[in-house]
Amino acid sequence: MSRASSTPQQPPPPHRPTVALLLGLALVFCLSVLSIQSSFTAPRVPSRLEVDAEQVRELSGFQSRVQQCVASRGLGLTADIVDHCKLVLKFPTGTNSTWYNAQFKIFEPLEYRYDVCETILLWEQYRNVTTVLTREYLDVRPDGWLDYAAKRIAQLGAKKCYNRTLCEELLSVLLPAKPPFHPRQFATCAVVGNSGDLLKTEFGREIDAHDAVFRDNEAPVNKKYAKYVGLKRDFRLVVRGAARNMAPILNGSSDEALIIKSLTHKEINAVIKELPNPVYLFQGIVLRRGAKGTGMKSIELALSMCDIVDVYGFTVDPGYTEWTRYFSAPRKGHNPLQGRAYYQLLECLGVVRLHSPMRAQRVEDWSDVPSKEEIKRAHAAAFRLKKHEIGQADELGPFSNCKVWGTVDPDYGPVSGTSDMSETRRNSNYSKWELLPLEKLRNEAQEHHAQMGGVSLYKMDGNKLDDLVCVRHEHSSG
Numbered sequence: 493m494s495r496a497s498s499t500p501q502q503p504p505p506p507h508r509p510t511v512a513l514l515l516g517l518a519l520v521f522c523l524s525v526l527s528i529q530s531s532f533t534a535p536r537v538p539s540r541l542e543v544d545a546e547q548v549r550e551l552s553g554f555q556s557r558v559q560q561c562v563a564s565r566g567l568g569l570t571a572d573i574v575d576h577c578k579l580v581l582k583f584p585t586g587t588n589s590t591w592y593n594a595q596f597k598i599f600e601p602l603e604y605r606y607d608v609c610e611t612i613l614l615w616e617q618y619r620n621v622t623t624v625l626t627r628e629y630l631d632v633r634p635d636g637w638l639d640y641a642a643k644r645i646a647q648l649g650a651k652k653c654y655n656r657t658l659c660e661e662l663l664s665v666l667l668p669a670k671p672p673f674h675p676r677q678f679a680t681c682a683v684v685g686n687s688g689d690l691l692k693t694e695f696g697r698e699i700d701a702h703d704a705v706f707r708d709n710e711a712p713v714n715k716k717y718a719k720y721v722g723l724k725r726d727f728r729l730v731v732r733g734a735a736r737n738m739a740p741i742l743n744g745s746s747d748e749a750l751i752i753k754s755l756t757h758k759e760i761n762a763v764i765k766e767l768p769n770p771v772y773l774f775q776g777i778v779l780r781r782g783a784k785g786t787g788m789k790s791i792e793l794a795l796s797m798c799d800i801v802d803v804y805g806f807t808v809d810p811g812y813t814e815w816t817r818y819f820s821a822p823r824k825g826h827n828p829l830q831g832r833a834y835y836q837l838l839e840c841l842g843v844v845r846l847h848s849p850m851r852a853q854r855v856e857d858w859s860d861v862p863s864k865e866e867i868k869r870a871h872a873a874a875f876r877l878k879k880h881e882i883g884q885a886d887e888l889g890p891f892s893n894c895k896v897w898g899t900v901d902p903d904y905g906p907v908s909g910t911s912d913m914s915e916t917r918r919n920s921n922y923s924k925w926e927l928l929p930l931e932k933l934r935n936e937a938q939e940h941h942a943q944m945g946g947v948s949l950y951k952m953d954g955n956k957l958d959d960l961v962c963v964r965h966e967h968s969s970g
């Protein structure tokens with residue numbers, strides 16, 4: 493008995509009045525073109541080559557802005573422009589590369605090549621998507637239950653969910669029916685990594701001043717570290733290993749929503765049932781380029797709910813030679829140049845704002861980062877160019893990357909929380925974010941919701957970078 497229907501490649505049904513209006517406009521336009529043509533020389537519709545040339549010009553201008561931004565904020569990094577999309581970030585000669593990759597038998601390189609067009613397409617999309625796995629996603633995605641669900645459960649003993657009942661049992665404790673959080677829900681968010689660098693600056697109060705704070709794994713939050721990392725706790729992204737020991741990490745705090753990055757299994761489920769905190773599974777693609785790990789996922793998670801993402805405790809300063817965490821002894825030999833370069837690129841694409849000891853004394857001045865308007869134009873240009881390259885229509889809009897459409901009944905299941913919430917959870921006092929009704933959200937979130945017609949977007953994990961699964965919530969007739 494399926495409560496959701498899904499149809500690959502089906503476009504959203506256009507509103508009839510809109511179609512009529514468009515036809516009308518088109519007619520008026522044709523007539524005016526005809527009348528102009530009869531009296532003057534014909535106005536030329538720009539050819540695709542001309543349109544592409546225009547996008548290339550736009551992007552080339554943007555590349556110079558990125559280059560300037562890297563020069564002024566990169567603490568020695570420089571950007572060499574290759575073309576309108578590609579650039580190379582370079583560390584100054586003499587930079588010590590101490591991190592040895594045993595697999596490839598090389599030290600970390602001092603140059604990193606990026607495609608700014610792809611990067612901007614990828615990260616701008618996160619502002620509109622849901623990054624928490626939901627039941628509606630599994631229902632609507634064609635291989636949702638059989639294939640995809642199986643990938644999110646460890647110890648299943650099968651590559652596919654041949655027994656859907658069993659898979660539902662294993663996931664139900666983590667699976668809300670619909671997205672529990674909304675795009676644009678928060679104005680400012682702090683994503684706090686675990687770097688030992690955090691102890692060099694007292695960012696605690698600044699971090700706590702954000703609307704929501706995102707932390708990683710076992711990062712302690714207590715009086716001892718309050719000066720450096722603050723006390724506010726809203727979201728915590730955890731890997732499977734950490735999820736098992738969640739109770740002592742939370743230390744009695746029921747105020748944090750937990751998002752498990754990778755997989756769940758029976759043992760984690762048992763832990764979850766003892767916690768009052770909401771617990772979810774992360775839903776997002778595996779990044780093939782750039783820095784990996786929990787840090788990147790935290791940024792994706794934050795970006796799917798926040799306008800501004802301030803990043804603390806990531807190793808983004810030069811001269812970092814040890815891998816340290818603010819709450820444990822240093823380990824040896826780690827110099828994540830690749831991460832540093834990528835974070836700097838993200839800052840210069842308006843995705844995050846970097847905060848670190850070497851950047852602490854600066855006035856908060858972001859004027860050398862491209863503006864929202866510049867980023868929007870660059871995004872549109874990158875989008876058109878890419879669609880032309882692959883021979884697709886270039887109509888820009890929030891649904892332009894929807895590969896799969898599905899419809900679900902809005903009354904199906906709880907708005908958030910799962911059908912299998914434990915007693916502990918049901919009786920808890922957690923009431924911070926996930927249960928917020930639409931009218932309690934900030935205006936930007938409500939406006940976005942209205943503009944999207946209530947449709948939720950999800951990344952199609954494992955597939956092409958920008959393919960989306962789009963879920964319409966059909967109004968019930970009753």
Ligand SMILES: *[C@@H]1O[C@H](CO)[C@@H](O)[C@H](O)[C@H]1NC(C)=O
Pocket residue numbers: 586587588811
């Ligand atoms: C690189 O390492 C060497 C030896 O450890 C040191 O003398 C030098 O100052 C380092 N250079 C930089 C730029 O950190």
Ligand SMILES: *[C@@H]1O[C@H](CO)[C@@H](O)[C@H](O)[C@H]1NC(C)=O
Pocket residue numbers: 655656657658661
């Ligand atoms: C499927 O899993 C359920 C729940 O674990 C179990 O009760 C049922 O016997 C399984 N069905 C088959 C055909 O294995």
Ligand SMILES: *[C@@H]1O[C@H](CO)[C@@H](O)[C@H](O)[C@H]1NC(C)=O
Pocket residue numbers: 712713714743744
């Ligand atoms: C746990 O919380 C208690 C007070 O609620 C505090 O005294 C203790 O230091 C905390 N433990 C850790 C490991 O943070």
Ligand SMILES: *[C@@H]1O[C@H](CO)[C@@H](O)[C@H](O)[C@H]1NC(C)=O
Pocket residue numbers: 616617619620888889890891939940943944
């Ligand atoms: C995101 O949603 C907004 C509507 O709030 C829309 O204008 C914009 O085009 C969307 N961006 C992307 C990259 O889909």
Ligand SMILES: *[C@@H]1O[C@H](CO)[C@@H](O)[C@H](O)[C@H]1NC(C)=O
Pocket residue numbers: 919920921
């Ligand atoms: C929830 O809050 C109420 C009222 O403040 C309190 O009586 C109750 O003990 C709390 N429940 C839990 C599980 O903390």
